[in-house]
Amino acid sequence: MAATHVHGGIGESIKRKEDSRFLHGKGNYIDDLALPGMLHMSILRSPHAHARLKSVDTSAASGMPGVIAVVTGELMAQHKLAWMPTLSNDTQAVLATDKVRFQGQEVAAVIAETRYQAEDARDAIVVDYEVLTAVTSPEGAKTAGAPLIRDDKENQKDNHIYHWESGDQGTTRAAFAKADKVVRLHTFYPRCHPAPLETCGCVADVNGVTGKATIYMTSQAPHAIRTVFALVTGLPEQNIRVISPDIGGGFGNKVPVYPGYVVATAASLLIGRPVKWIEDRTENLISTGYARDFHMTGDLALDKDGKITALRVHLDSDNGAFFADAQPSKFKAGLFHIVTGSYDIPTAHITADGYYTNKAPGGVAYRCSFRVTEASYLIERLITNAAIEIGMDQAEFRKKNFIRKDQFPYHSATGWVYDSGDYHKAMDVALDQLGYDELRKDVEKRRKQGEVTGIGIASFTEVVGAGHGADFDILGLRMFDSAELRVHPTGKAMLRMGTKSQGQGHETTFAQIVAEELGIPAADVAVEEGDTDTAPYGLGTYASRSTPVAGAATAMVSRKLREKGRKIAAHLLEAAEEDLEWERGRFFVKGSPDKGKTIQEIAFAAYTNLPEGMEAGLEGVHYYDPPNMTYPFGTYAVVVDVDKGTGQVKVKRVVAVDDCGVRINPMIVEGQIHGGLTEGFGIAFMELITFDAEGNCIGSNFMDYLLPTAWESPKFELGETVTPSPHHPLGAKGVGESPTVGSPAAYVNAVIDALSPYGVKNIDMPVTPDKVWAALRAAGVSE
Amino acid sequence: MFPAAFDYRAPSSLAEAVDILRQRGEEAKVMAGGQSLIPLLKLRFSQPALVVDIGRLPNLAGVERKDGHLRVGALTRHVQVESNTDLRTLCPILPEAAHWIADPLIRNQGTVGGSVCHADPQGDWGSVMLALDADFVARSESGERTIKAADFFQGPFTTALRPDEVLTEIRIPLAAHSAGAYNKLERKVGDFATVAVAVQVEMNGDKIAKAGIGLTSVGDRNLKARDAEKSLAGKQPTDEAIAEAARLAAAAAEPKADVRGSAEFKRDIVRVFVQRGLKTAVARARGGQ
């Protein structure tokens, strides 16, 4: 137990308040929920990637034991719910009516007394498909005569979704014309999946008498979901209550609205009983929001001294059957245009095209702020390749081209305004911690002895904390966030926010902000999120936005209450407000430090002894619209050995220096970094959702979709620098995603560095032994 | 992930088990550790009418040395082999291979017998038993019979066992100056082999008296690389002899391309692992450990 004198302000590594609940098995996850009379739903999914639906025969299934209803697309269409809007202003089938467009697409659903009965009856539904040719890549989608996937959409004549550009084509072209050297990299950031350990699910409970729809749901963004539900179903918004209970990991996977939620809610409405729907692992992997799937070509223009003069990028995005990317509506390829990264690149031009394919929809930001991961990966790979090609040390080449400390706030070629940074310092700390110079010598020596070994570096810049309302919205909802703070008469407090933790430790971190700003010990501040009937409206937790946005709101509301507290203290102390001084947890009279009132005494007075005319209570709410994004950064370095016989890569060391501004709970920050570095390792070396020519998903369970465990994950050596954000009230920047954004390139760069003596310039992720083996054998290296 | 309905019996003796199988063997599935069967049930790939749980039958677990043989009870858990310190000198390939199987959770539950009866071409024990020339003892209502490892594996998930039989024991011949090694390429802990190779040698002076080589994940069953084995008999383990055996074993492999890699890649890993395995096995057999 934490001793009572632990205050838990900013910078203290207090233990996570939520962990005791989780470690004792007293968490409350969606599948723990059992309501009286609750029914169970099982979804029938398409075995084909592309097929016309000729008939769906539910007669046998309907008569099976325990079956209450079998829901088809046709039935949903009668209620105008066969289609729903996506987060990118497209439409998505809830239950198929015309065609199935990816393997795993929802075709029908069985509602039964038990899950077993629902599954048995699901297997008895007979569907007649006319199988069509599947499109499984942007290349295929572009080919003349490719099957038209979205024939449901008027005016859609091909499989092209969007064309999008950023930067300046003219100046970039001119810079390339003058370049002394152009370095090109074509690389594929493959489809991967957030794969949270808890799959998605809901319990929909529509009260037939009051009309109130309570939907318990694994959602990272419960408020936005409530609004979307109101718009889709036409139910009045005050009659919809979304409750996100404890969530077992989200990583972006739990941002979208999935067909299962809609069907379960409709079923509960029609049947008048609660309906539970919980995905199994395969359903989660094959049908819910995937990530990445970007085919990227980058060109870097250099002058003869190794200064970068321009960047040109083209990307083809594979968006699956419905354009359902979860991203701010202005930006078709998310925040990909942050692709100039940590470098002072005078001009850049980016073009992006999105394509429909017969794959699952929903490009979510898997532990990433809207496609910054792909951007960071491309630029960091390009930088290492460029250094190798011009024969300059990777670290030195970076330092030569970094945005300098004195250039902040820095206006990037694609329109971003970086708030603060000191990239040289983070690099120096990392190199020092690694012992880079010695290690380089060692690498050279061992290479002479025939070993295959290398060092990779990535110096990422993140862009998080979306975002300023004028530029950032999701379906028109501006991306502010909120905090409501109530201080009870006994000086204990309840903080409610518009965000939703999925393991990030909000109950601790945000209590610590109150502890710092209002002086109430963190242990006395209960943090509650996820119930739309009680919490203030917010856009939710993803894209590392909780601390930058809702954390700022928490600081601001704490300060509001502190100012009210000053008035109460002045009244209690019979002093003038301006004569009072604040120290954490207490106002006192200037010059007489023993004459003071604690925040607890002030809180009590707020309900018992108020100044004349003052409203009772000590509570408030703040909606925070961030003036800018925050830009966390860092340098990661990875050392690898490659087995010449098998192509296996052994990661020997990982040094990760992060700068996320001010750290509120350093232990939680480090935990986030460990987790993200592990996911980055998984993405670099094993995680892959791929498809065969017929569009069958390979990677539909954890035997095929490989997640790293403690066994194979490397050991992480962390370091830090602190460059506060100048515009965030606490100087904090957000950290949850930096390690997944920054590390994949560091891992791959290490392999490329190891293979550089053999002229290898690219291996697409995941870097598996067979690919490394092929590169080695092509270079004549064997055992 | 929800199995279809099935009947469940947990006999308390081997006699009772084989009696149930005599009556309902055709529609039944025996369950030992359940580590392969339960996933199949959950995926509804297997929908038996009856599951006969032999997991708690007495006297079928453990490794014993008897009559110049190691007797591995069918219900011996992978972890019991892995943690058996005597085996590290007696038959080092056994604990070495056990360590490569799945992950600790599955090794605590899964059995050696269940593994070979499952006959997954990607399973590790099959190759080890082929390299060791083990015998499999099967019991039915009508008695006991012994099946040679080389005859036991008949195809993917298919063995020489009849539906009314239970595997009770695996007998491994022990010889002086012999040792083996197991090399496995996996994508992560808990993954089945991309390729794995079991090698066992018996030395006679500075020559190899006898060699056994089993291959995992490069065919429709675990393969015995007979030509490679023969090429080593009576030879000194020179680099050339080892390279030749490795070449022959690679040629005997029948790999297929999949998400783990090309056929060419897998074939070459067989070559690399036969070389590595032979070198380790010879060193161990000579007492170098």
Ligand SMILES: Cc1cc2nc3c(=O)[nH]c(=O)nc-3n(C[C@H](O)[C@H](O)[C@H](O)COP(=O)(O)OP(=O)(O)OC[C@H]3O[C@@H](n4cnc5c(N)ncnc54)[C@H](O)[C@@H]3O)c2cc1C
């Ligand atoms: C995630 C995962 C990873 C794995 N990785 C590996 C790996 O890397 N290498 C590897 O070799 N294996 C691996 N396995 C399989 C594992 O080794 C299983 O334990 C083993 O294959 C089956 O043993 P069991 O006792 O659990 O058998 P069960 O699942 O109980 O039975 C398997 C089959 O054998 C039959 N059977 C079992 N015992 C007998 C008997 N005595 N007589 C007759 N028939 C019998 C059953 O009817 C069934 O058909 C993995 C399994 C999982 C789930």
